[in-house]
Amino acid sequence: MSGSRDRIAGSLRLTSLRLRLVVVFALVALTAAVAVSGIAYWINRDAVLTRAQNAALNDFRESLGDNAGAMPRRPPCDSLRDTAGAMANTTQRYEVVLIGEQADGSRCEAVSDPEFTLEDVPGALRSAVAEKRPVDAVNKAPYHLYWQRITVGGEPYLVGGATVIGGGPTGYMFKSLAPERDDLSSLAWSLGIATALALVGSALLAQAAATTVLRPVQQLGEAARRLGEGKLETRLRVSGKDELAELSRTFNRTAEALEQRVAELSAREESSRRFVADMSHELRTPLTAITAVTEVLEDEIDSLDPMIAPAVTLVVSETRRLNDLVENLMEVTRFDAGTARLVLDDVDVADQVTACIDARAWLDAVELDADRGITARLDPRRLDVILANLIGNALKHGGSPVRVSVRTRESAAKDEEPGGKPGEGPGEDELVIRVADRGPGIPEDVLPHVFDRFYKASASRPRSEGSGLGLSIAMENAHIHGGSITAGNAPEGGAVFTLRLPRDASHLAPEQDRDTGRDTDTVPDPDGGGAYREDGR
Missing domain, CATH: 1.10.287.130 (Signal transduction histidine kinase, dimerisation/phosphotransfer (DHp) domain)
Structure with a gap:
């Protein structure tokens, strides 16, 4: 479950290539769908409205010519009303307003439906209908049919008007476009649903495409990770x-x-x-x-x-x-x-340091600051090698007296490390041994290399100063214990080497070597006295 959640979370990150592919696919599909739907809507809208408009206007023109054209020049108002009713009674279902001049000179307004009057006709349309144009080769008639789309009472209407040639009445029609509006609304909903489906489909398609494309990339990344971990046999299936x-x-x-x-x-x-x-x-x-x-x-x-x-x-x-x-x-x-293996034993660290110093006749040149009773489970022989190298190096290059201090976390945390911060200390189960000399210290350009093999600060040193392997061997012995050695300079002068070791290295030693067992390999004596055997003989 956690792996699935991690994959989902990884897919939803804004930096995820999968998410970016899906978003790009969706945006492209949405843009295309909106563009196509918009074009389709406007084409269909124009076709529907044009068809309804032409049919109504053509019918109105013919009806106006057939009915109003046959009336006398100044028809009575009752005749206008009957004619308006007759004109409205067609398959196009529009309403008619007829305007005629009476014999007494008054104007009569006849309507097929009281809901529509001349006031509902836009002024611009009335002016255009009433305008008499000169007849010439281009303009064959003095009056023309004009139309306009308006809204009456929140409903869409087509309004058309014309004047009967020869001084007859003027007629206007009101054609409701509500059916066309409903048809176009249905079309718009259909196109919207189609766009949404296209968007969902494009997202699914993008997900499938991203999976197809990214799976090899993910496999390549996983293979590269395994290769980086050292699994050089890693291969991809092609x-x-x-x-x-x-x-x-x-x-x-x-x-x-x-x-x-x-x-x-x-x-x-x-x-x-x-x-x-x-x-x-x-x-x-x-x-x-x-x-x-x-x-x-x-x-x-x-x-x-x-x-x-x-x-x-x-x-x-x-x-x-x-x-x-x-x-x-x-x-x-x-x-x-x-x-190299650890052969562990319980040792008193102070006794171990004392034994190391005494075996090499360094008692007069070394000051020991260590409380008795600080015990640790370590390899005594390897600890002796570390101490001998550090103390011998301090005596050789820094001069006496060399100060060796042994601390645990509780006391070491109170001291300030050279180059460190006050209060920084090792872990609770760590042992800290510091070896400080009174010499000139270690040059800054030498510090990064003091534990390198065969490294010497000066190529002109006498040959008797050693091979340059002592500190490197001391570091390796610290590492095999799970510890480390650092080098620095004390503020008051002199070099300081700090050895950190766990107080119990049992988890690092082979099972058969934790309690018993000794090998008989010889190891170097940093004091120059030749080799000695691991069992101390």
């Missing part, structure tokens, strides 16, 4: 040979080409990822042997020739750096391949 069918074929060809291209890129990416992983694994064996040799040389460096000692020191340093790089690459490969 039928017909019109423009929409050609559009569907073009979409299918594009989707097929895109799927092939993505497959090629995925294969190349997988190959590159496998190459890095295989290379890292292959390098571990010789590196282990080289590391063992360099450790022996380092132990004996005091007894070596002073000319050789600097070279040995350089070899030891670069071997450790290479070992860290290989371990970093292996860790990045796990994240890229999606094989």
Whole structure:
């Protein structure tokens, strides 16, 4: 039901193409129907009125000539009344008014119906009827028949008048046009109903046409949405040979080409990822042997020739750096391949931070602001990697003392984030760990890139400053917990890294790893002391 309501609401939106098509079809049909009906009405109206008018006037002319023309020049009034009655008694059913001059010079007005008198005849018509015109080659008679349509008592009438040639009486007729009016009203209603039906039919036709046209467009939009969601196997079923069918074929060809291209890129990416992983694994064996040799040389460096000692020191340093790089690459490969897993445990966050600092001999350089008893269900090993990278980076680039604070929502919301607003805090079940240094801070142009892989703020940095993967790995470990890390500068100076993690990441860990289970992958030690195993050994 909700889907149907959504479709109906979508169809009724003013921006809906379907609604616009229906409205356009309806307006075109309405315009055409009104125009055709109007033309048909006026043509029929003219034909009906002309036919009724000609029939009545012709009959009146003949009747006037036959009846009034045979009367004496000055007929008595009684004769005029009889003649008027006789003239009105025809199939045309009109009323007659006759005006004649009596023998004594008075004027007699005879009517067939007392309802109509000479006063009902328009003055202009009486003047035209009484006017005597000169007879010439063009004008064959001094008097002519004139007519006019008027309204008497709210009813339409045709009024015609003429004077009998030779000094006879003048006659007028009143022909009711009510039957013609009723016929034209019926015609107008019929045309109106036909126009309404045409409008409804056009709306239905427009709806059908819109459905026919828009269904492929909607299918194309849905297919494009699925394609955007990564369902590259999406295809449209093509039928017909019109423009929409050609559009569907073009979409299918594009989707097929895109799927092939993505497959090629995925294969190349997988190959590159496998190459890095295989290379890292292959390098571990010789590196282990080289590391063992360099450790022996380092132990004996005091007894070596002073000319050789600097070279040995350089070899030891670069071997450790290479070992860290290989371990970093292996860790990045796990994240890229999606094989990194959480191994959860309940930890006291303050104890975890203390253990991280103590293991790397940073106790004198780090100030810890954390209350005991703040617990969270996290992956201890990955939390240690995050903390080691953030604190190590602060010590390396910002200098000591580095301040590490641990807060939950209730206390963190009271602080102001660098670049944020007072009172903004994490969610109720989030843990906030801030690492702040006393250095010069992070340049504004560097801030967007601090978590990029292999990124260094300056290309001239010494090689001993690391590979540029530490912060990237820390961010990946935060993401796998469902958290994040942000970087900024404190108002009083120095860089601030803020780690946000959920206090319970159980919903993100595989079922078999939530309570027990450890893998034995080695991970990098950001302090430069080589690799250590996940179980802490």
